[in-house]
Every structure is written in structure tokens, then in C-alpha cells.
Amino acid sequence: MKTKNKRNLINIILSIILLIASSYVYIAKGYEIKYLISIILAFGLVAINIFLATKNVGFKNISFENADERDLYIAMKSAQSTLKFINDICLVFVFSFLILYGVTNNFIFMVMGLTLFALIVIMFITLLITQSYYEKNY
Numbered sequence: 001m002k003t004k005n006k007r008n009l010i011n012i013i014l015s016i017i018l019l020i021a022s023s024y025v026y027i028a029k030g031y032e033i034k035y036l037i038s039i040i041l042a043f044g045l046v047a048i049n050i051f052l053a054t055k056n057v058g059f060k061n062i063s064f065e066n067a068d069e070r071d072l073y074i075a076m077k078s079a080q081s082t083l084k085f086i087n088d089i090c091l092v093f094v095f096s097f098l099i100l101y102g103v104t105n106n107f108i109f110m111v112m113g114l115t116l117f118a119l120i121v122i123m124f125i126t127l128l129i130t131q132s133y134y135e136k137n138y
Contacts, residue, residue: 008053015045087123090116 019042026035067075097113100106 008049011049012046012053015042015049018042019046083123083127087120090120094120 019039022035022038022042026032026039029035094113094116097109097116101109101113
């Protein structure tokens, strides 16, 4: 098996670690159906990653070859709109959880609000990094 991409090799290694961990939990914690389902899903993930690693052409290259400028523009605009929509939803939930924390003094609302706020910050930083990368390289 020859891999075409280092990222696929890392995905294979991580999915095999997940499979081993799922198997260990299945044996150590008892033979329950939820642990068996996790083994089956992890095995499927290993199989998919091995299949994708051995392919010559990735899905991204196939879709870019068959797409014209309008399709690429629509994909770009839909991805941008989705990111903006998810960002707005997270922001609404952040304010909701922080208001609930102020009303109830229940610490779980503070944790949930700050976690979503951290997600918004991570998305913003990722957006800045990817935009600067694509401005320099394309």
C-alpha cells in the first residue's frame, strides 16, 4: 500500500488508534452494544481512510476538474454563507447562555457560553490564517 498524501497516513494512524481504544473499552468495561457499535464505526473509518489513501486522485481534484467558474463561485458563496450563519447561531447561544447564567447562577451555563465563545474565536483565527495563506499562495 502506497499512500499519496501524508495527511491520509496520519488519518489512518489516528483511526487505528481509535479502533484499538474502542476495542480495549469494549473488553475492559463489559460487552455492551454501545462499545460494539463504536468498534464497528472505528473499523469503517479505518477502511475509508485506507481506501482514500490508496486512491490516485482525491475527491477534491475530481470536483475541481468538472467544475466551471460559476460552480466554484456558488460553492465559495455557499461556504461563506454557511460560516456566517453558524457564527451567528453560536453568538446567539453565547448571549443566551450568559444571560441564563446571570439569572440562575448555574455554572454550567457559564461553561457552555464560554465554550461557544471560544469556538467563535477559533473560527475567526482560522479564517484569518486561511485567508492570509490563500492571498500569499494564489
